[in-house]
Amino acid sequence: MYARVRELLTPEERLQYLQIPPDLGEWELGTYFTFTQHDLEIIQQRRRNYNRLGFAVQLCVLRYLGWTLSEIKEVPVHVLRYIAKQINADVGSFVSYGEREATKYEHLDEIRKEYGYQTFTLSEYRSLCKYLFSHAMANGNPLHLIQLALEDLRKRKIILPLMATIERAVWETRKRTEEKIFKLLNSSLTELQIAKLDRVITTMPESSKTYLAWLREIPGTSSPDSFLKVIEKLEYIRDLQLQADTKGIHPNRLRQLSKIGSRYEPHSFRRFNDPKKYAILVAYLLELIQDLTDMAFEIHDRQIMILLSKGRKAQEEIQKQNGKSINEKVVHFADLGAALIKARSEGIDPFVALDAVMPWDQIVASVEEAKRLARPVDYDYLDLLEKKFYALRKYTPTLLKS
Template sequence: MARRKILKAQDRQELFDIPADEDSLIRHYSLSAADRLEIGLRRREHNKLGFAVQLCVMRHPGRVLAAGEIPPRAMLKYVADQIGADPTVFTTYARREETRRDHIARLMICLGVRSATAQDRRAALLSAIEAAAMSDSGASIVNAIVATLRERGTLLPAAEIIERMGLAARAIARRHAEGALIEGLAPEKLQALDKLLEVDAAIGQTRFHWLRSAPEAPAASKNLVGLTERIAFLRTLGIDPGLRARVASGRWDQMVREGNATPAWLANDFNASRRHALIVAQIIKLGEKLTDDAVTMFIKLIGRLFSQAHSRKKRRHMDHRTDTSKALRLFLDTISALQSANDRSGRT
């Protein structure tokens, strides 16, 4: 089974890989006079270069150069040029494990850093849990770990260890959020939530699916009735929408997204806490969405009725226009006849 990962490839590169672009090389790997003096204490060329590269990597990204690891060519050349060494001799240094360990020990003293202890990792884990409570983003969680370790003056452990810490922190934050969301709900209410995942013979499907398959198009008033039926059913469940305030917005959004993508049969396989929290989040979200949809649909239906009434009025006006014209012409002819008769009587 493939190992679970919390970071995308690009995020992992930015955090742990040695940069090779010119700006990063200048920013992170420019050696000071003191650095060159310390490097110069090594006698052989490959040891000078190896020591210099190890120094740079321990500063940024803040880890040790792994056994057999060869830095990018651009980085090797940039460092080698500063100390007058040939970049190709680094391969000799990379094969000498004992020398590498001695250099790491010396550099830890020079740089004032140390290996991460259990206390350091615990502090980093707590920071990661706080970050995971706000966001499900793997990069945010791992950045919290890295920042804490750097603040405590420790070298970064292997990337795999940090990723495992991030996964653990995210799992803990999820459990905390799930527990907070359903805390205080009565057992009978939790049982009612579970029944939403069972097929209801009255409608031939689970209520969970029925609630999420509400009609959206205002094609007929029956669609509005369908929405109001679902809203009324949600209210019978007695879930307070204010429960969402117990969960940070980023974590809440993740719970809603997970619920949106989870069918009833899969939710049944979740542990009780996760299952109940997912259903509660869906109920609160659906209550808001269905209410908004019902109001929007009502407004559209009223607008359609007004439009239809206006059209009927306009058609009636057009239908009666011919009769009105005839009446007006008859009235005009009558006036003309009366005027002519009046003129003739005046002459006689």
């Protein structure tokens, strides 16, 4: 039970870390499986063909994976060929390597001394946990932490221990960071706030759903009523007056806790111990405040966009309906303008010139009709939205207040 709890990988995932990919690319081959002149001199000190190849493979496996050859089930054939070609060895001889188990350990010891590799000890375990702690405070994803652990040990030329040891180090580090985060989030909670948090996962009066389920409900359509529902939830959370100390917690870790909280049902929360239950609830509700605020503004933006769209359509409809009349007015005033220009150039009475084009009474009537047809100088359509104000009035006072 103790070991099983600390296993973070499936057998298939664990195998991925403990094997050389069959489709290993040229870059990896060139970086980890190509020997320097110094390497070749060390390798050629082996007398037998299979010992030279085995020694070379051990060196490459350590460089690439960080584990010893004993931990690796199989070396791909094309990788063996690549190594064998460099040292003029027969690929088939590799099967004979390791028949004497002591040879592999002797070679490993030589590699350790020659290339500065170190054995993983209790001291290294503690050092690894310390290294992982700061990273786990920012990101508690186990796969991310396992990858960081492997990279750190390889960089420091520490021969990797059993994968179970790496998993246990990550498990214990995550547990320590969670305890610290839970403690920070719980430290500022009062008894009244704790009571209110307990109420969040209880059933609402005259309803079969809990307050938590109600808070998670997303309004269907964008409407004033939807806005008011969002604000009602926002005010409910604000009433909890959560003043959690989040200064020592990385924002990314808070988001991870919030995602966890968004997945758990109320009955799951009831099974948690108090520090974990309240910490996850606080992280989730604090994130939900931001989400609900964003949702409220999104609904408001959509309402404004809908109104503006209606205004544009109304103006376009007016233009369609009055197109003929507007065109008549343009023709009339073009003729009148031409008459005035001619009157000035020829020095005749402008009123006589105008009367020749259109009787004065008709000119007055045309001007009045033009005023009714005219739109604002900047061709705006906000005046057409005046009757739509009642729709905004349903929720805008709440928007400004909240």
